[in-house]
Amino acid sequence: MRKTFFVAFGLLGVSAAAADTPPSLSGRYTGLSEQFCQAAIINGTSVGGGDLEHLLATMRVTGTDFTLTGTDQSGSLATRTGVFSRKTVSMSGTITISGTANPYAVDLAGNAILANLDRIDANGVAHRATFLSTFSNGELPGTNCSQMVTFTRD
């Protein structure tokens, strides 16, 4: 009986450890990103600029390494002559996930991201991830850009 108790205690320990381990991202995902950056007003005059950007990409994650390649179409939020244009983009680096529940903290190549990780399989791999972040593109001081990305495992 005493042995059984210890086995049960051990199982509880394993369960607790599993609950504290954040899900992982692994394999190939389709990513869809939406990004806005504020247009600038300087000395009381709108100088335009800003950014509206959509990205369709494939992200592969192996361990803590990721590579992302895709097509980005972007253009200024306010413009007289600019148009939306497409370009191929790529990015790679290290991805780490921390936390115990949604929203998790994700470090994607040094970028701090708030993330919901869902549809977790038996191996702890998230099949759906949503990233939320703010950052600066240099046009204005502070976090003048807002980005949301969804990843769906292929």
Place this chain on the structure above:
Amino acid sequence: MTAKTTLVATLAALCFTAGLAAAAPRLAGTYTMTTTQVCQARGAKTVPTARGSITHTLATAVVSAGKMTMSGTTQSGPMFDAGTKPFARRSFTDVQTIAVTGTANPYALKMTKSNGTSKVFQAYLDEVDASGIAHSTTFVFASSDGPVANDCVSRMSLISH
């Protein structure tokens, strides 16, 4: 089986099928909620008097017994800015009652706040399981954040955990 029995059974089956077809899918369980809202800037060509806004939201929504409890993070800022109002984050919690009506996509989803005000979304309910629960939904609606009607457009999606 007699002809009468067959007819009754067939009619019953047809009624049951029709009943299932007419029932709108429902939302239940835990979802990740994302929203995007864009509100127009308005005014002069050189300097907009209303600077518009952009909002992204990431939240967890729990639906039970016709109530949706949402808690998460929203980040928003003006579309035009002089460098004084960057995108700012805030946490939020909200509880609203929900009701889905209609017979096919797009359904009408009514969300009602505790103060009685409500919004009706055009909703696409997908990945419906055998019990009628939708696991993937997308809503769109227009709204106003100022004196002009429909100067904002929003899109919201719910993906079950």
